[in-house]
Structure formats: structure tokens, C-alpha cells
Amino acid sequence: MIRRRPFASVRARATLAATCVVAVALLAAGTALVLSLRANLVGQADTQAESAARRVASQLAAGIGGDRLDWPDEEDHPVRVEDERGRTVAASEGLRAVDGGPVRHPRTSPAPAPTGRATSGRASEDSADREESDDRDDRDDSEDRGGGHGGRHGGEDRDEGSGGDGKDHDDDDPAVGEISDDVTFTAGTATVDDETHDYRFAALEVTTPADVTLTVRAGAPLAAEHAAVNTALTTLSVGLPLLLLTVAGVTWLVTRRALRPVEGIRAEMAAITASEDLARRVPVPATRDEVARLARTTNQTLAALEKSVERQRRFVADASHELRSPLASLRTQLEVGAAHPELLDVDGAVEDTVRLQHLAADLLLLARLDAGERPGEALVPLDALAREVARGREHVVVECAGEVAVAGSRGQLARVLANLLDNAGRHAHRRITVSVRREGEQAVVAVGDDGPGIPAEQRERVFERFVRLDDARARDDGGTGLGLAIARDIARRHGGTLTAAEAPGGGALLTLRLPAAPGRRG
Structure with a gap:
């Protein structure tokens, strides 16, 4: 306790x-x-x-x-x-x-x-009495002489040198x-x-x-x-x-x-x-103080945690499903080949193995991104990188408006361009256009195709993991449903965005925007 x-x-x-x-x-x-x-x-x-x-x-x-x-x-x-x-x-x-x-x-x-002078004893008292009497007599005589006849020592002179008791307080007295x-x-x-x-x-x-x-x-x-x-x-x-x-x-x-x-x-x-049970929420008080904000923030954290856990569960389930199909197909081919060597489909077995290899690589990359792997700080020339990734692909045209460089991981950015080109290659009819340019402080890479395009209501959903708008064709073409999800995660970790829109020719247009590096590339 x-x-x-x-x-x-x-x-x-x-x-x-x-x-x-x-x-x-x-x-x-x-x-x-x-x-x-x-x-x-x-x-x-x-x-x-x-x-x-x-x-x-x-x-x-x-x-x-x-x-x-x-x-x-x-x-x-x-x-x-x-x-x-x-x-x-x-x-x-x-x-x-x-x-x-x-x-x-x-x-x-x-x-x-x-x-x-000072006096003492009875003589001083008698003298003081006599002198005080003489002084009173002198003052009376003076007042008789000055009063009523305009004497020189009249009322004004007495007022100047006298106190409140009528006695003369002149300093010379x-x-x-x-x-x-x-x-x-x-x-x-x-x-x-x-x-x-x-x-x-x-x-x-x-x-x-x-x-x-x-x-x-x-x-x-x-x-x-x-x-x-x-x-x-x-x-x-x-x-x-x-x-x-x-x-x-x-x-x-x-x-x-x-x-x-x-x-x-x-x-x-x-x-x-x-x-x-992450679906539960804490009570939010009716006040507008710090406690109410704490409760709302806690609920937001719970919602994000619930979403993350749900996505993780779905990811595990989808990964298991994706792994089950090529593994079952590969096992079947191997068992048939073991029983009847003349019926062994070597090309199909290789294709399933490649699909497993790509899926495993995508899952490992997603695991590193979810773990918070930070991109590098190297200076990457996007114009040269786009030409390099597009080299050897059919119907791909690269248009570069000058030199455009960004700071980041060359390998991860190359993976983004490869995934965008793979997605466009599965849906394009005859032409894929890659445009690299600089707009203000941003480097822009736009990948467009002349395929059927992406419906407006599905343009955000295509960036979710293991999502295919055409499951049968995507699986036949070797897609795993992780390419665009990986591309957006890498873009966000580089401080950029990846969006889907309609191309001028009517197909899909995927636009990558990243912070441009200052100056020229090295």
C-alpha cells in the first residue's frame, strides 16, 4: 500500500x-x-x-x-x-x-x-514688582500721549511690535x-x-x-x-x-x-x-478553462491513437492477405512441379517470387517510416533524378525547366518517382509525362498519364495502404496497393505534399511538391 x-x-x-x-x-x-x-x-x-x-x-x-x-x-x-x-x-x-x-x-x-541683570531673594521680588508697576505707568502715559492726537507712537506702532496679549515684543525692548x-x-x-x-x-x-x-x-x-x-x-x-x-x-x-x-x-x-477500449472518451466539462481544453486534447489523442491502432490492425490483416496469395500460388506451382515436373510453370513461380520480394521491401520501408526514420540532408537534383528513374521506361517523356534541387534522401526520393511512374505505367495508354520545375520556393514534379484517370471522390483514398481501385488488374500487373501510400509518407517526411488531380489530357495527374533548396545544385 x-x-x-x-x-x-x-x-x-x-x-x-x-x-x-x-x-x-x-x-x-x-x-x-x-x-x-x-x-x-x-x-x-x-x-x-x-x-x-x-x-x-x-x-x-x-x-x-x-x-x-x-x-x-x-x-x-x-x-x-x-x-x-x-x-x-x-x-x-x-x-x-x-x-x-x-x-x-x-x-x-x-x-x-x-x-x-538677574536678582535674587526678596529684594529681587520687590524690585520686580516696582519695575513692573513703573512699566505699566510708563505704558499708560505713552498711550495717553499717543491716543487720539496722532502721536508718533500711535496704534500702528503698537501693532507692529506687540503680540496677541497687547504687550510690546520688539526685539530692542x-x-x-x-x-x-x-x-x-x-x-x-x-x-x-x-x-x-x-x-x-x-x-x-x-x-x-x-x-x-x-x-x-x-x-x-x-x-x-x-x-x-x-x-x-x-x-x-x-x-x-x-x-x-x-x-x-x-x-x-x-x-x-x-x-x-x-x-x-x-x-x-x-x-x-x-x-x-480506445473507442471510449473522457468527459469534457461545460467550462472553457484549461481543464476543458485538457479533456478535448485527451479525446483527440485517444482518437488519433484509435485510428493508428486500427490502421495498424488493418495493415497487418492486409499484409497477411497480400502475402497469402503469392505464397499459396507459389506453393501450388512447386507442388505440381514436384509431382509432374513437365507441368512446372517456372515463369509463374519467378513472377510470384518477385511479387513477394517487392511486397517485403515495401513492408520494410513502411516499417522504417512508421518508426520515424528521418530523411537525409543531401542536396538532390530532381531534374537529373527524374531522367535517371525514367530511363529505360517506354512512353515516358521528361520535361525539365532548369535545374531544381531539394534537400533530402536520394534513395527515398527516387522511390517516390519510381512508384509514381509505376502507377502511371499501369493505367496509361500511350504516353506518360514527367514535368520538373520550380515555383517560388517549391520544387514541383508532376507525373501525368492518358489513362482513365481517378474519380474525384477516390483521389484521397488511393493514398491509403493496400487500396486498389481496380483490384483484378492491379494484382495482375504486380501492384501491391502500397506504392502511393509510401510515396505520400516519404513526401510528408521531406516537408512536402503529394496530391492527385485530373491531367489536361483527361488522365490522372499526381503532383509532388517539396521545399526547394536555395542556390544551384552541386
């Missing part, structure tokens, strides 16, 4: 291949989807964190500090302000730790001084700080109100009006990113196996249905082999 290997069937291999291809495609698409989703959500978090950081930095650059800082939403956007040494200067109220490190909120958050354009993004954790979550932090530097450089680090939560990515991964982990099972099942069923006719063809071929 033969054990089938795993996945030995076409259906199993097709199902496995389709499932693997779909799995790879889905994994690639799912990975790309998750990475793209994560990148987009992280980008949104970066934008939110940068916006929160710039909001606080703009206040510090404008001289706003201490308890007057307007913090963003503490839970969504925790903010910490650090000095150049990394110490916490200010932080949103609920922020307790960043990246595992505690955040110590200062008791007081010094406000930046509007002067060009020492009371306005500077915000760096460089932003650094990092990922980390933050504890807000005793709850620790992942955040995306944006850090940028700001210089206060007191020429103090601070770093503002603001965060945006990554909870939405984690939730979306987890949802996508959950969906893929559940949907991918289900989809692969669906693909495998559908592929299995479709392949099974598609290969069902193939199994029918295989079963019928096995039955034909077992029964040796």
Missing part, C-alpha cells in the same frame, strides 16, 4: 500556498497599519506637547511668572520649568514625578525681572524674552495626582526678560495612542486567524470543485487502459 505524503495532492498544496500568501500579505498590511497609526498618534501628541510648552514659554518670555502662570490642563498636559542646572523652578500643581524622579514644587516662584525654535521630543512617564501614565514630552528653552534661561518641558498623554494600537492589535489577532481559516476553506472548496473534472478524466483514462 502506497502511503501518501503530506500535502501530496494539488488541492492541499494550492490551499497551503494561498493561505501562506494571504497570511504574509495580511501580516505586512497589519504591521504597516499599526506603525502608521502609532506614528500619526505620536505626531499628534508631539503637536499637543509642543503647543503646551510654547504656551508656558510665551508667558515666561513676556515676564509673567510665579502664581500668575496660566498652566494648561494638569492631567492632560503636565508642565515642569527647569533652570540651567536642572532644578525645578515651577511645575503644574498636580505633577508629582517625571520619569520616576520626584518633582519638588518651590514655595515661591520668582518672577523674571524686566531689567537686564529689554522687557521681552526669547523663545527657542528648537524643540526636543522624548517619551517618558509622569505622575499626576498619584496616577502614572505614559507621556510624550516636548522641551524647549526660553530666555526671560531677566536674561535667565529656562527649559519648559510639557507632556501630552499617550493613552489614546496605546488604546488605538491595542485595539488594532486585538482586532488583527482575532480577525487574522478567522480570515486565514476562511481563505483556506474557500480555496479548498474551489480547488476541489475545479479539480473534480480532472479526477473524472483520470478515472476514465484508467478504465480505458484497463479495458483497452
